[in-house]
Each structure stands twice: as structure tokens, then as C-alpha cells.
Amino acid sequence: MTANAYQLEANRTKLRQQVGGWLFVVPVLLLNLIVVIIPSIAGLGMAFTDWSGVGSMNFIGLANFEKLLQDQVFFKALSHNLIWTVFFLIVPVALGLLGAYLLSGIKRGQMFFRVAYFIPYVIAAVVNAQLWRFLLNPRVGMLKALADCCGLSFLDVAVFGSRDMALIGVAFVDMWHFWGFLLVLYLAAMSGVDVELYEVARLDGANRLDQFRYVTLPSIRPTLVFTILMITIWSGLVFDYVYVITGGGPANASEVMGTYLYTSAFERFQAGYAAAVGVFMTLWVGIATGGFVLLRKLGWEV
Amino acid sequence: MFRERRRVSTLPNYVILILMAIFALVPILLLITNSLKSTPEINLSPFSLPREFLWSNYTTAWAEGNYANTIRNSAILTGFTVLFSVTLAGLAAYALARLNLKGGNIISFYFLIGTGVPAQLFIIPLFYIWKQFGLVNSHVGLIIIYVALQAPFATYLLRSYMVALPQDFIDAARIDGASNVQVLREIILPLSWPGFLTAALVVGLFTWNEFLFAITFLPNTDLKPIATSLYAFQQRYGRDWGLTNAGSVIMIVPVLILFLLLQRNFIEGLTQGGLKA
Numbered sequence: 001m002t003a004n005a006y007q008l009e010a011n012r013t014k015l016r017q018q019v020g021g022w023l024f025v026v027p028v029l030l031l032n033l034i035v036v037i038i039p040s041i042a043g044l045g046m047a048f049t050d051w052s053g054v055g056s057m058n059f060i061g062l063a064n065f066e067k068l069l070q071d072q073v074f075f076k077a078l079s080h081n082l083i084w085t086v087f088f089l090i091v092p093v094a095l096g097l098l099g100a101y102l103l104s105g106i107k108r109g110q111m112f113f114r115v116a117y118f119i120p121y122v123i124a125a126v127v128n129a130q131l132w133r134f135l136l137n138p139r140v141g142m143l144k145a146l147a148d149c150c151g152l153s154f155l156d157v158a159v160f161g162s163r164d165m166a167l168i169g170v171a172f173v174d175m176w177h178f179w180g181f182l183l184v185l186y187l188a189a190m191s192g193v194d195v196e197l198y199e200v201a202r203l204d205g206a207n208r209l210d211q212f213r214y215v216t217l218p219s220i221r222p223t224l225v226f227t228i229l230m231i232t233i234w235s236g237l238v239f240d241y242v243y244v245i246t247g248g249g250p251a252n253a254s255e256v257m258g259t260y261l262y263t264s265a266f267e268r269f270q271a272g273y274a275a276a277v278g279v280f281m282t283l284w285v286g287i288a289t290g291g292f293v294l295l296r297k298l299g300w301e302v
Numbered sequence: 303m304f305r306e307r308r309r310v311s312t313l314p315n316y317v318i319l320i321l322m323a324i325f326a327l328v329p330i331l332l333l334i335t336n337s338l339k340s341t342p343e344i345n346l347s348p349f350s351l352p353r354e355f356l357w358s359n360y361t362t363a364w365a366e367g368n369y370a371n372t373i374r375n376s377a378i379l380t381g382f383t384v385l386f387s388v389t390l391a392g393l394a395a396y397a398l399a400r401l402n403l404k405g406g407n408i409i410s411f412y413f414l415i416g417t418g419v420p421a422q423l424f425i426i427p428l429f430y431i432w433k434q435f436g437l438v439n440s441h442v443g444l445i446i447i448y449v450a451l452q453a454p455f456a457t458y459l460l461r462s463y464m465v466a467l468p469q470d471f472i473d474a475a476r477i478d479g480a481s482n483v484q485v486l487r488e489i490i491l492p493l494s495w496p497g498f499l500t501a502a503l504v505v506g507l508f509t510w511n512e513f514l515f516a517i518t519f520l521p522n523t524d525l526k527p528i529a530t531s532l533y534a535f536q537q538r539y540g541r542d543w544g545l546t547n548a549g550s551v552i553m554i555v556p557v558l559i560l561f562l563l564l565q566r567n568f569i570e571g572l573t574q575g576g577l578k579a
Contacts, residue, residue, distance in 0.1 A: 021401035024393040028453045032416040035450035042427035102315040116323040124511035127550040278423040
């Protein structure tokens with residue numbers, strides 16, 4: 001064979017590999033296209049119609065969005081998503097950072113603690129919901145025990161049945177299952193921090209708090225910023241825990257966009273209107289991601 | 303130098319860490335202990351150990367919650383979702399990691415968009431499309447959705463495994479005239495099975511616990527997996543704590559056993575998922 005023929009043969013093999021390679025990727029792409037991309041585009045379109053889920057579908061322009069902007073329940077739900085975001089950016093992040101920092105400082109039992117904190121994360125929302133409905137029940141639960149033993153009678157309330165407490169109660173349950181996951185993420189990031197940095201800080205007379213602030217936090221900033229982004233996105237999309245524990249009640253006291261969308265579509269049969277809520281939720285994700293990208297573009301190292 | 307570092311007392315660390323472990327674990331222990339009591343006993347003393355183990359909660363919950371059926375449903379959904387997700391993801395990951403695909407960037411971008419879209423945007427249209435094709439109230443219909451949602455993540459996970467494999471083995475096989483499929487089967491697969499195990503566990507856990515799509519796409523009682531049938535069960539037996547707790551424990555026992563046996567794989571896979579999503 002001449003050199004040319006070798007070249008030709010090599011090219012052919014390469015081409016075959018390319019085509020074969022694409023065939024390997026196509027099933028995953030195709031499924032994603034059918035289940036996610038096409039319905040998403042349909043969802044964007046549906047938001048501009050008056051469709052109920054059955055029967056005729058009429059284009060009504062921006063009417064759904066106009067209605068949305070005057071819908072008090074929707075605004076209530078949106079504000080609950082914001083409260084949820086703030087709660088999740090503070091409580092589980094603080095617990096996760098504290099736990100990870102303490103855990104990275106010990107040798108013995110690290111594995112045990114890591115597993116223990118992670119267990120709630122692998123348990124289904126329906127079970128965790130049941131668990132806390134039981135524990136926070138005003139007749140038998142923990143709060144009643146506290147109220148009885150320590151005279152803290154103000155604690156003995158039906159958390160999930162109370163307008164003031166329902167939202168924060170559900171957020172607490174979701175947080176309880178989530179903070180250990182954050183802790184493990186932070187722990188992994190902290191284990192990558194150069195030990196010498198701590199040595200230097202100690203020689204400079206830094207106590208543990210200083211070390212945390214000036215060595216640990218800056219070193220794990222990429223992970224920290226990333227989890228902040230994820231929490232912000234997820235807090236806009238939350239559904240399971242709210243739907244299972246309170247269904248958004250009582251009287252919309254724990255309504256979030258996710259439950260509002262769901263009941264609009266499948267219980268009140270306003271598919272078009274619900275799709276408009278879906279567009280809003282997508283906007284939430286877009287704004288959070290966009291902000292993150294923008295900060296990065298502006299040269300903020302993350 | 304190191305010895306000096308050790309001298310810093312770690313006692314406060316342990317105190318707080320143990321308190322945190324109590325916070326994480328005691329609620330679960332209470333769920334288990336209270337699944338073995340009668341409801342009157344729970345009302346009387348919710349925090350003590352059971353006076354005697356009331357196993358009948360489990361047999362009653364099993365029968366009333368129709369667990370024989372729902373566990374089978376969950377097993378079907380989970381089994382096939384894992385099988386198809388991991389197989390399709392394995393193929394895609396191999397191509398992306400090993401075949402120098404032209405346009406690989408486009409695929410990565412596509413996955414980013416495809417997995418970044420919130421379920422709330424597409425679940426309503428998807429429901430009506432599925433209804434058109436008779437895929438609502440069908441295990442096949444839900445398995446297709448689960449595979450579509452999980453395969454991109456599994457692809458990402460497996461790709462990171464396969465990228466790290468030594469190229470020499472593959473080159474040697476190629477010289478011997480091995481095809482893509484042969485290379486995948488004889489070399490890549492045996493070398494990256496921990497990645498496949500991790501992907502399978504994460505996809506399996508997601509499917510076993512999944513709620514939103516299950517309650518939307520399988521309204522028919524006979525087809526429900528554990529997650530949504532347990533929800534219905536809880537609603538029906540509201541304050542019968544012994545019974546509903548037993549029903550919950552049945553759902554988490556397989557998960558807890560697998561997790562304790564394979565916690566490294568679980569944690570690695572789930573935290574990677576968090577890092578990517």
C-alpha cells in the first residue's frame with residue numbers, strides 16, 4: 001500500500017469513529033429532546049393561551065401575565081419563595097460550614113459523622129414529612145414535651161396548621177434533610193485546603209475563628225459560591241416538601257410558586273395560567289444563573 | 303510541628319459534632335421505635351422505647367397500604383430506569399470521553415440547558431403530550447421520563463470516570479482491530495465499573511424517592527410506587543401514628559441498608575450531582 005492509501009484508510013476509520021460516536025450519544029439527546037426540550041418550548045407557548053387542559057386553545061397574548069401580576073396569591077407564593085431562599089442561605093449553610101470545619105479538625109470518627117449527617121438526605125420527602133408531622137404534632141410531639149417539662153407553653157402549637165408557622169415549619173423540615181449534604185460538600189472542599197496555611201496563620205497568632213475566616217472561607221469560596229447559586233435556584237423551584245406537608249395551606253400560608261403551579265394546572269384546570277407561572281419560575285432560574293455568570297464575567301474569581 | 307497541632311483540644315469539636323449527629327439521627331430513630339408501638343402507647347410516651355415490639359403494625363400497614371403491589375411497582379420503575387439510564391449513559395459517556403467527537407462542546411452545552419430547565423416549565427405540556435400517546439398511567443411512560451431526566455447526569459458521572467482510563471489499553475485493542483463496541487465492552491466496562499455502580503445507585507435512589515412525576519403521571523392506585531402510595535396511606539390513616547410510621551419504615555429500609563453498605567459510592571455520586579446540576 002502507498003502512503004496515500006494509508007492516509008485514506010486512516011481517514012475512513014476516523015470518519016467511522018465519528019459517525020459511530022454520534023450514534024452512541026443520540027439516544028440520550030433524543031430522549032432529552034422529547035421529554036424536556038420540546039415540552040419546555042410548548043410550555044412557553046402555552047403561557048400565552050387560555051387553555052384549560054382540554055378543549056380549545058386560544059391565543060390570548062399577555063393576558064395570563066397581566067393576571068399573574070395582579071394575583072395576590074401568586075405574590076404571596078413568590079414572597080414565600082424569597083423567604084425560603086433567605087432561610088436556606090442562612091441556616092443550612094451555617095450548620096454545614098460549622099459542622100464541616102469542626103469535622104475537618106478531628107481524625108477519629110470522621111467517617112461516622114459524615115455518614116450520620118448524610119442519612120436524612122437519602123430518605124424520601126414523604127417519609128421525612130411524616131416524621132416531622134409526627135414530631136411536631138401538638139398532641140404527642142416534641143414541642144408538647146418541651147412545653148410540658150419546661151413551661152414553654154408558647155411552643156405547643158400546631159406548627160403546620162398555623163398561619164404564622166406553617167411556611168417556616170416546612171422550610172425547617174426540608175432544611176433538616178438538606179444541611180448534612182451541604183456539610184459533606186464543604187468538608188470535601190476543606191480537605192483540599194493546604195495545611196501549611198493554617199500553620200502560618202497559627203504562628204501569626206490566629207485563633208480558630210480567625211483561621212476559619214481568613215484561611216478556610218477564602219479557600220473554599222468556589223464551593224461556597226456554587227452552593228449559594230444552587231440553593232437560590234432550588235428555593236425558587238421547591239415543591240415536594242410543601243405539597244406533602246401542608247399542600248400550601250392553611251389559606252395559602254405556605255404556598256410557593258411550585259405548589260401554586262401544580263394546583264392551578266391539575267386541580268383548578270388552568271393549564272395556560274399555570275404555564276405562565278412556570279415561565280416565571282424559569283425566569284427565576286435564569287436570573288440566578290445570569291447573576292452568577294455576570295459576576296464571573298466582571299472578574300470576580302469564583 | 304504536627305505534634306504541636308494535635309495538642310489543640312478537639313473536645314469542643316466532638317461535643318458539637320455529637321449534638322449535630324443527634325439532630326440528624328434521633329428523629330429517624332424515633333420513627334423506628336414508634337413504628338413498633340400501639341398508637342395509644344405513642345400518645346402516652348412518644349419518646350420511650352416500645353414496651354413490647356408490636357410487629358402487627360407492619361403486617362397491618364403492609365396489607366392496608368397494599369405494599370406487595372407498590373413495592374413491585376417501585377421495583378419495576380427503579381430497575382428499568384437504572385438499567386436504561388446507565389446503559390444509554392455508558393454509551394454516550396464513552397463517545398464523549400474516548401472518541402474525540404467533533405461538536406462535543408455542543409453536547410455539553412445542550413446537557414447544561416437540558417438539565418437546567420425546571421420541571422415546572424415542561425411538566426404540564428409533557429403531561430398532555432403523554433396523555434395523547436396513552437403514556438399516562440403507564441410504567442413505560444414514567445420510565446421514559448425518568449431515563450430522560452437521569453441519563454444526562456449519569457453520562458456526566460461516567461464520562462469523568464472514562465476520561466481517566468489509560469489510553470494505552472485502548473490503543474492496543476484498536477491495533478488488534480477492535481470495534482467501538484468491542485473496546486467499550488472488553489476494556490472500558492471492566493475498568494469503570496465503580497463509576498457504573500455509583501451512577502446506578504444515584505439514579506436508583508432518585509427513582510425510588512421521586513414524588514412529583516410519580517404523582518402526576520401515575521394517578522391510578524394500582525400502578526403507584528411506594529412514594530405516592532405512602533402519601534395516600536398517610537392521608538387516609540392521619541393520626542394512626544404506629545401504622546403510618548411502620549409504612550414509612552418499610553420504604554426506607556432498603557435505602558438505609560444499601561446506603562450503609564455503599565456509602566462511599568452514594569456520597570461521591572450525590573455530591574457530584576450537586577456540583578453539576
